[in-house]
Amino acid sequence: MGPDRIPADWPLRDYSEFVHCGEIVWHTQRIGAGPVVLLLHGTGASTHSMAGLATLLSRQFTCLLIDLPGQGFTPVLRERKHLLSAMSSAVAELCDQLDLAPDYVIGHSAGAAVGIRMSLDTPVAPKGILSINGALLPFGAFIEPLMIKAARGLSQSSRFVHFLARRGTGKAYVRRALRDTGATISEPMIKRYSQLICQPEHIEGTLRMMGGWELGKLATDLAQVTTPVHLIGSAKDHIVPATRAHRATRDIPGSTAVTLGNAGHLIHEADPQRIFDEFMHFLDRLN
Numbered sequence: 001m002g003p004d005r006i007p008a009d010w011p012l013r014d015y016s017e018f019v020h021c022g023e024i025v026w027h028t029q030r031i032g033a034g035p036v037v038l039l040l041h042g043t044g045a046s047t048h049s050m051a052g053l054a055t056l057l058s059r060q061f062t063c064l065l066i067d068l069p070g071q072g073f074t075p076v077l078r079e080r081k082h083l084l085s086a087m088s089s090a091v092a093e094l095c096d097q098l099d100l101a102p103d104y105v106i107g108h109s110a111g112a113a114v115g116i117r118m119s120l121d122t123p124v125a126p127k128g129i130l131s132i133n134g135a136l137l138p139f140g141a142f143i144e145p146l147m148i149k150a151a152r153g154l155s156q157s158s159r160f161v162h163f164l165a166r167r168g169t170g171k172a173y174v175r176r177a178l179r180d181t182g183a184t185i186s187e188p189m190i191k192r193y194s195q196l197i198c199q200p201e202h203i204e205g206t207l208r209m210m211g212g213w214e215l216g217k218l219a220t221d222l223a224q225v226t227t228p229v230h231l232i233g234s235a236k237d238h239i240v241p242a243t244r245a246h247r248a249t250r251d252i253p254g255s256t257a258v259t260l261g262n263a264g265h266l267i268h269e270a271d272p273q274r275i276f277d278e279f280m281h282f283l284d285r286l287n
Contacts, residue, residue: 005073007195011051012065018073021094027073028098029065032058038095038102038126039065042109042135044206046072048192049108052272057279064100066091068114070205072196077208084214085121088114092122106279108132108268109240110209113218116252119227128286130279131231132268133240136222136248138215182238182264189269222251229255230282232275234263256285 006013006027015029029047037057039050047065054063067074069087091114095102105115105126112134118124174194178185196202229252233242242259249255260267260274268275 010195011048011192012054016047016073019094019098021097022090023077024069024090024094025075026094027067028094029054030062030098030100031055031065032061032063034061035103036100037061037063037104037106038091038100038115039063040091040105040107040111040114041065041068041071042107042111042133043209044071044193044196044202045108046192046196046202048072049266049269050106053106053268053275056272056276061104062100064095064098064102066094068111068209070208071202074205076201076205084113084117084218087209088117088121092118092124095124102126104128104130104279104283106130106132106275107134109135109265110213112136113213113215116222116225116227116229117218120221120224126227128228128230128282130275130282131229131245131248132275133234133237133242133265134231134245134248135213135215135240137219137244178266180238181266182234182236183266184264184270185266186270189266219251222248223253225252225255228286230278230285231255231257232267232278233257233259234265234267235259235261236264237267239265256282 006016012029012031015031017028019026019028027047031054039054041047041049046067050065054065057063070076102124103126107115112131113136115129116136119126119129171190171194174190174197175185178189178193231245231248233245235242245257249257
């Protein structure tokens with residue numbers, strides 16, 4: 001485990017640092033100066049997903065980017081450590097060890113769930129949370145338990161994990177998978193995800209993360225959120241429909257939502273300026 005695992009052209013590689021906290025050796029990146037913004041990627045991604053946004057934010061903020069357990073260059077953990085509640089607590093412990101209490105949290109998809117769960121369960125008390133296509137609500141009373149069970153089972157199948165990793169070496173497969181999310185894709189984006197998906201550890205970590213997604217419990221707890229939350233939905237998102245952002249405002253007290261037109265699931269990668277602008281508008285309303 002170390003910087004030698006990270007490709008030479010990885011976004012913000014010069015800021016990469018491995019931090020041992022508890023049982024986890026985290027891949028982290030820190031850039032900029034000012035109030036602390038914690039950026040949390042979604043399932044199947046890594047720090048690269050937030051690099052463009054962090055670069056914009058770093059002119060005014062200290063940005064902390066991390067690879068969640070089993071993703072990117074942070075290793076896979078025991079199965080229970082991939083539960084949403086456990087992962088959120090581990091992120092809080094990392095922030096405490098780094099002495100970087102987040103003033104704000106920006107989370108994409110599953111990363112938004114981690115940020116909100118963390119605000120509920122730990123001493124971390126950000127002034128605001130920005131959810132980008134946040135996966136905060138269950139996908140269905142019957143579908144979700146089946147998805148979780150399947151993901152947990154497949155994560156334990158070395159044959160299946162290595163099969164997906166071999167498929168990840170084909171850029172046509174990655175291009176199709178990204179396009180299916182509704183994302184506007186680019187060649188650099190395809191390259192980054194290809195570099196991740198060809199790693200069996202990343203596949204296993206992604207499946208374990210999916211298998212630990214306690215969204216039913218999170219949904220019942222959303223009414224207890226006291227942190228201001230702004231939810232971004234994307235009109236062309238095929239993974240987390242924009243209607244879910246607006247639906248979540250019924251459950252999160254005082255929350256607001258907006259739908260971005262001509263935007264897909266990975267809008268923060270495709271056009272980080274739009275997310276930066278939305279974040280700054282959110283801060284203006286908070287102040």
